[in-house]
Amino acid sequence: xxxxxxxxxxxxxxxxxxxxxxxxxxxxxxxxxxxxxxxxxxxxxxxxxxxxxxxxxxxxxxxxxxxxxxxxxxxxxxxxxxxxxxxxxxxxxxxxxxxxxxxxxxxxxxxxxxxxxxxxxxxxxxxxxxxxxxxxxxxxxxxxxxxxxxxxxxxxxxxxxxxxxxxxxxxxxxxxxxxxxxxxxxxxxxxxxxxxxxxxxxxxxxxxxxxxxxxxxxxxxxxxxxxxxxxxxxxxxxxxxxxxxxxxxxxxxxxxxxxxxxxxxxxxxxxxxxxxxxxxxxxxxxxxxxxxxxxxxxxxxxxxxxxxxxxxxxxxxxxxxxxxxxxxxxxxxxxxxxxxxxxxxxxxxxxxxxxxxxxxxxxxxxxxxxxxxxxxxxxxxxxxxxxxxxxxxxxxxxxx
Amino acid sequence: xxxxxxxxxxxxxxxxxxxxxxxxxxxxxxxxxxxxxxxxxxxxxxxxxxxxxxxxxxxxxxxxxxxxxxxxxxxxxxxxxxxxxxxxxxxxxxxxxxxxxxxxxxxxxxxxxxxxxxxxxxxxxxxxxxxxxxxxxxxxxxxxxxxxxxxxxxxxxxxxxxxxxxxxxxxxxxxxxxxxxxxxxxxxxxxxxxxxxxxxxxxxxxxxxxxxxxxxxxxxxxxxxxxxxxxxxxxxxxxxxxxxxxxxxxxxxxxxxxxxxxxxxxxxxxxxxxxxxxxxxxxxxxxxxxxxxxxxxxxxxxxxxxxxxxxxxxxxxxxxxxxxxxxxxxxxxxxxxxxxxxxxxxxxxxxxxxxxxxxxxxxxxxxxxxxxxxxxxxxxxxxxxxxxxxxxxxxxxxxx
Numbered sequence: 001x002x003x004x005x006x007x008x009x010x011x012x013x014x015x016x017x018x019x020x021x022x023x024x025x026x027x028x029x030x031x032x033x034x035x036x037x038x039x040x041x042x043x044x045x046x047x048x049x050x051x052x053x054x055x056x057x058x059x060x061x062x063x064x065x066x067x068x069x070x071x072x073x074x075x076x077x078x079x080x081x082x083x084x085x086x087x088x089x090x091x092x093x094x095x096x097x098x099x100x101x102x103x104x105x106x107x108x109x110x111x112x113x114x115x116x117x118x119x120x121x122x123x124x125x126x127x128x129x130x131x132x133x134x135x136x137x138x139x140x141x142x143x144x145x146x147x148x149x150x151x152x153x154x155x156x157x158x159x160x161x162x163x164x165x166x167x168x169x170x171x172x173x174x175x176x177x178x179x180x181x182x183x184x185x186x187x188x189x190x191x192x193x194x195x196x197x198x199x200x201x202x203x204x205x206x207x208x209x210x211x212x213x214x215x216x217x218x219x220x221x222x223x224x225x226x227x228x229x230x231x232x233x234x235x236x237x238x239x240x241x242x243x244x245x246x247x248x249x250x251x252x253x254x255x256x257x258x259x260x261x262x263x264x265x266x267x268x269x270x271x272x273x274x275x276x277x278x279x280x281x282x283x284x285x286x287x288x289x290x291x292x293x294x295x296x297x298x299x300x301x302x303x304x305x306x307x308x309x310x311x312x313x314x315x316x317x318x319x320x321x322x323x324x325x326x327x328x329x330x331x332x333x334x335x336x337x338x339x340x341x342x343x344x345x346x347x348x349x350x351x352x353x354x355x356x357x358x359x360x361x362x363x364x365x366x367x368x369x370x371x372x373x374x375x376x377x378x379x380x381x382x383x384x385x386x387x388x389x390x391x392x393x394x395x396x397x398x399x400x
Numbered sequence: 401x402x403x404x405x406x407x408x409x410x411x412x413x414x415x416x417x418x419x420x421x422x423x424x425x426x427x428x429x430x431x432x433x434x435x436x437x438x439x440x441x442x443x444x445x446x447x448x449x450x451x452x453x454x455x456x457x458x459x460x461x462x463x464x465x466x467x468x469x470x471x472x473x474x475x476x477x478x479x480x481x482x483x484x485x486x487x488x489x490x491x492x493x494x495x496x497x498x499x500x501x502x503x504x505x506x507x508x509x510x511x512x513x514x515x516x517x518x519x520x521x522x523x524x525x526x527x528x529x530x531x532x533x534x535x536x537x538x539x540x541x542x543x544x545x546x547x548x549x550x551x552x553x554x555x556x557x558x559x560x561x562x563x564x565x566x567x568x569x570x571x572x573x574x575x576x577x578x579x580x581x582x583x584x585x586x587x588x589x590x591x592x593x594x595x596x597x598x599x600x601x602x603x604x605x606x607x608x609x610x611x612x613x614x615x616x617x618x619x620x621x622x623x624x625x626x627x628x629x630x631x632x633x634x635x636x637x638x639x640x641x642x643x644x645x646x647x648x649x650x651x652x653x654x655x656x657x658x659x660x661x662x663x664x665x666x667x668x669x670x671x672x673x674x675x676x677x678x679x680x681x682x683x684x685x686x687x688x689x690x691x692x693x694x695x696x697x698x699x700x701x702x703x704x705x706x707x708x709x710x711x712x713x714x715x716x717x718x719x720x721x722x723x724x725x726x727x728x729x730x731x732x733x734x735x736x737x738x739x740x741x742x743x744x745x746x747x748x749x750x751x752x753x754x755x756x757x758x759x760x761x762x763x764x765x766x767x768x769x770x771x772x773x774x775x776x777x778x779x780x781x782x783x784x785x786x787x788x789x790x791x792x793x794x795x796x797x798x799x800x
Contacts, residue, residue, distance in 0.1 A: 025460040036464045043460035048452065051686070055451050059632055060425040060443035064436045064765065072633055099681025101655030102502060129667070134656035134681060137669040141652055145545045152667070177665075224682070232459055233472055233685035252541055255501030256534035265577075265770050267529070267552070269537040281499025281534060282624070285633035286451070287686045365464065370665050 004320050004389050011316065011385035017309050023297045024230075024382045032363045033387040033394075038204060038344050038377025039367055041230030041294075050293035054286060075288050076257075076279055082295045083229070083238055086303055087202060087221070088212035093240050095278045096225070096288060100203060100237040101134045102253070103222040104170070106278060107239060108142040109252040111168035111197035111220055114245060116146075119195065122167035124149045126158055126196075132176045135201055139170050145252070155182045162194035169196055173211065174204035174342030177369050179334040181209070181342045185216045192217065203227060208343035208380070209307045213240055220245070228343065228379055231291035239278040246274055255280035297381060309380035310343040313388055317345050317376065320392030329399050333373065344377045349399070358398045364391045404720050404789050411716065411785035417709050420781045423697045424630075432763045433787040433794075438604060438744050438777025439767055441630030441694075450693035454686060475688050476636075476657075476679055482695045483629070483638055486703055487602060487621070488612040493640050495678045496625070496688060500603060500637040501534045502653070503622035504570070506678060507639060508542040509652040511568035511597035511620055514645060516546075519595065522567035524549045526558055526596075532576045535601055539570050545652070555582045562594035569596055573611065574604035574742030577769050579734040581609070581742045585616045592617065603627060608743035608780070609707045613640055620645070628743065628779055631691035639678040646674055655680035697781060709780035710743040713788055717745050717776065720792030729799050733773065744777045749799065758798045764791045 012018060025043040026034065034042055058066040067073050080094030087094075098106075108125065115122040127139040129152035136152065143150035146167075153161045155171050162169070169191045174181050184200060191198040200221040205211055207228030213221055221240040225231035241249045251271070256262050257279035260270040271277045318332065330347040349355060349372060356368040366376040376391065412418060425443040426434065434442055458466040467473050480494030487494075498506075508525065515522045527539040529552035536552065543550040546567075553561045555571055562569070569591045574581050584600060591598040597619040605611055607628030613621055621640040625631035641649045651671070656662050657679035660670040671677045718732065730747040749755060749772065756768040766776040776791065 025456075034463065040459075040464045040467075042463065043455065048455050048460070051451060051455050052448065055443065055448050055632070055690070056425075059440075060448070063434065063442065064440045064767065065760075066633070067440075098498065098502065099655065099684075101657075101681035102498065102653060105653060132656075133659070133665050133667060133669075136667055137654045137656065137659070140669060141654055145652060226682070232455070233466065234682045234688070235686075236684065237681070252545060253502060253505060254537045254541055255499065256532070256537065257501075259533070259537070263770060265533050267533060267536055269533075269540060281501035281637070282626070282634045284499075284636065284684050284687045286635075286690055287684045288634070290455070290686055360465075367464065370663060 004323060008316070008385040008389040011312065015309065015384065017301065017305060017380055018384065020297060020301065020381045021384065026382055032365045033391045035364065035366045035376040035378065035383065035391055037379030037382070038227050040233060041227055041379065042382055044230050044294045044297050046293045046296050047232065047290050051286065051290050054289045072285050075285065075292065076283050077275055079288060079292050079295070080238055080275060082292065086298065087206050087240070088210060089214050089240055090243070093243055093275050094238050095275045096238045096291065097236050097279055097283050100222055100224045101138050103237045103239045104135050104138045104201065105142055106251050106253055107199045107220040107222050108139055108168055108170055109146055110241070110249050111199050112142065112146045112148060113250045114197050114248055115167035117248065122165055122196070123147060124151055124165040124167060126151050126153050126161055126166060126169040128155050128171045129153055130155070130175055131172050132201070132203065135170060135172065155187065158187060159190040162190060162196060166194050166196040168199060170199045170201065172201045172204065176204055177373060177375070178346050179342040179344035181205070181340050184211065184218070188216050188218055204342055207306070208310055210303045218242065225291050229291070230294045230297065232287065232294065235287050235291045236284055241275060241278055246277060249277055251277060253280045257281055257283070301381070306380045310378055311338050311341070313378040313380060313383060313385065314341060314343065314345050316385055317378070317388045317392055320389050321347070321395065324392050324396035325399055330374070343380070344375060347374045348372050349374060355398055359394060362394050362398070364394045404723060408716070408785040408789040411712065415709065415784065417701065417705060417780055418784065420697060420701065421784065424782045426782055432765045433791045435764065435766045435776040435778065435783065435791055437779030437783070438627050440633060441627055441779065442782055444630050444694045444697050446693045446696050447632065447690050451686065451690050454689045472685050475685065475692065476683050477675055479688060479692050479695070480638055480675060482692065486698060487606050487640070488610060489614050489640055490643070493643055493675050494638050495675045496638045496691065497636050497679055497683050500622055500624045501538050503637045503639045504535050504538045504601065505542055506651050506653055507599045507620040507622050508539055508568055508570055509546055510641070510649050511599050512542065512546045512548060513650045514597050514648055515567035517648065522565055522596065523547060524551055524565040524567060526551050526553050526561055526566060526569040528555050528571045529553055530555070530575055530577070531572050532601070532603070535570060535572065555587065558587060559590040562590060562596060566594050566596040568599055570599045570601065572601045572604065576604055577773060577775070578746050579742040579744035581605070581740050584611065584618070588616050588618055604742055607706070608710055610703045618642065625691050629691070630694045630697065632687065632694065635687050635691045636684055641675060641678055646677060649677055651677060653680045657681055657683070701781070706780045710778055711738050711741070713778040713780060713783060713785065714741060714743065714745050716785055717778070717788045717792055720789050721747070721795065724792050724796035725799055730774070743780070744775060747774045748772050749774060755798055759794060762794050762798070764794045
């Protein structure tokens with residue numbers, strides 16, 4: 001037994017979240033070390049039974065009555081309230097529905113309109129130049145459709161790029177490629193000091209680390225639910241609009257679900273009050289209620305405990321990689337300081353594509369990001385320290 | 401046994417679609433006559449098992465590999481091709497995903513851009529004044545964001561309202577309230593004669609009657625899948641873009657799923673060729689694959705056979721209502737000529753709300769539309785003539 005194997009055992013023995021692992025389906029025929037929960041979270045044990053009930057009883061037997069009697073109609077805001085504490089938001093500010101891309105469009109157009117209501121001269125959107133591409137594409141469309149210019153900037157350079165023309169700024173809390181954690185409090189404060197509105201994409205932070213939306217005065221935020229929230233493939237995303245901005249939030253997608261009186265079937269649009277204003281069309285019930293069941297794994301868990309374990313996992317992975325992998329064979333793209341690290345480790349190596357294929361063949365599942373990045377995500381609710389040691393050891397063997 | 405009961409038996413005996421009923425879950429504890437399939441289609445028998453497999457095996461065991469190995473990634477266009485023959489479209493023109501409202505936005509903004517590319521002076525959108533409200537609200541946003549004026553018109557008056565300024569026209573194939581079937585071929589021809597683009601909402605026609613998108617040269621179309629296509633609550637909608645317009649289709653929601661190389665993670669947006677250009681974000685897999693299973697009920701069924709039965713069902717319902725319900729107690733809003741009738745019957749009566757409550761209490765499920773409409777939908781794949789006779793009889797008793 002190596003020293004690191006012994007250390008892994010000790011760390012697992014002291015892990016207060018260890019029991020949560022039993023709430024996920026992990027030990028199937030694959031027997032894998034699953035370090036891809038930042039792409040698709042593992043299946044929570046509670047989900048299959050819930051989905052079977054939603055399909056068989058709620059849809060199959062109760063049919064249309066379920067819109068009221070099974071709570072379908074109010075699911076977007078009810079599940080939004082379930083996500084709220086995980087991102088530091090009080091109730092009544094989040095609705096679930098649509099994809100992340102669609103929510104980026106709502107949030108960014110909404111932010112520009114808020115800014116232009118105060119000052120019609122604001123005609124520029126700043127966007128994270130290193131962002132996940134869809135945010136940049138959608139920001140381009142939001143800019144075009146609101147008459148704004150789009151200006152890509154490195155997040156750390158955003159404060160210097162802010163000015164009188166800035167309407168809105170779209171930033172990622174954690175970079176999807178490198179795992180870099182951006183400084184949400186200070187960047188939000190800088191955006192506000194310039195009189196602009198801050199929109200944050202939480203896809204790679206929600207469920208992995210504290211976000212503090214309310215505490216830091218974030219204006220609008222979006223995130224997906226299929227990574228650290230384990231909602232399932234393509235599960236619906238969410239939109240946060242800060243309570244005191246909701247009255248002025250002017251959605252570019254004013255569907256009937258966001259109407260003050262949706263069943264009034266009125267030809268004039270009167271927006272609903274509150275978070276519900278972020279809804280659009282008929283909510284996607286099967287996926288949404290699967291997500292609701294998946295969120296039950298958070299009962300009794302604090303985001304702070306998750307963050308502590310996440311840092312311990314990535315620290316230990318870096319330690320094992322340092323020990324096992326020959327010097328210079330990989331380059332770590334993820335920042336070492338805790339305050340700059342998300343819940344993943346990205347390693348650059350020239351042959352990352354074939355290396356990841358071999359790792360997956362040996363039961364260590366991460367993913368490859370074009371052109372040369374090995375990406376390993378650490379979901380504290382179900383990844384243990386023995387997994388981490390094994391992953392680093394197999395990686396070293398495949399790189400050797 | 402009354403004369404109409406005998407007639408119902410005969411009609412059921414001669415119904416070539418009668419056996420399809422066994423492919424749906426209908427005889428639960430409710431024992432209802434379900435005439436609300438135009439709001440939420442009944443559960444097809446194939447769905448629960450498929451969903452259980454998608455959740456338990458594809459997500460739970462294969463996890464991230466399912467994006468390629470279980471065909472998740474290509475589901476939007478594959479299922480689009482499954483819907484295509486039901487609406488008279490050749491393959492490669494439909495993608496499934498997002499809500500109807502979101503697709504109306506894509507289609508209408510796309511149509512305006514096509515028109516303005518030909519002639520920048522076109523700055524007016526015509527919209528069906530009697531439309532389902534969400535189409536009107538979204539059309540208002542599309543108009544606002546493309547610098548157009550929005551002009552509501554009765555569909556029958558659309559030809560007279562068309563002109564040099566018309567960019568796009570958004571019409572409903574079947575009116576959600578009255579069940580009136582609009583003349584898609586002639587209205588589309590009139591829109592084209594004026595140099596504008598036609599967008600059709602097929603929510604209340606797809607799966608109930610022939611649409612003929614290709615035959616009639618429709619430009620863009622959208623529809624939901626949870627009514628006559630039985631996809632389940634809030635199942636994803638679809639977008640049709642005619643093949644020869646796809647190169648010029650310029651989506652207002654250019655998410656990463658519509659990129660020519662989605663996994664290239666490029667910061668510049670290059671739209672994909674073909675129907676895929678209508679995709680946006682990560683597809684909602686659970687709901688989408690439930691829909692795919694639901695569409696299997698169409699194997700061996702022609703839309704023409706469905707239409708013939710639909711008209712026979714609504715004719716027979718009107719005959720039974722005429723026989724059983726006292727003259728003047730209800731007013732039929734649905735047109736009597738077959739060429740103007742969808743697959744529903746709308747009856748106006750002053751106390752429609754409480755009457756529908758009583759009907760539901762007696763196992764005849766339709767729905768109430770504000771302020772005074774009883775709406776009965778007839779899904780030919782699972783509604784029989786005995787159901788129709790019973791519904792009319794119970795209605796007469798409750799109105800009596």
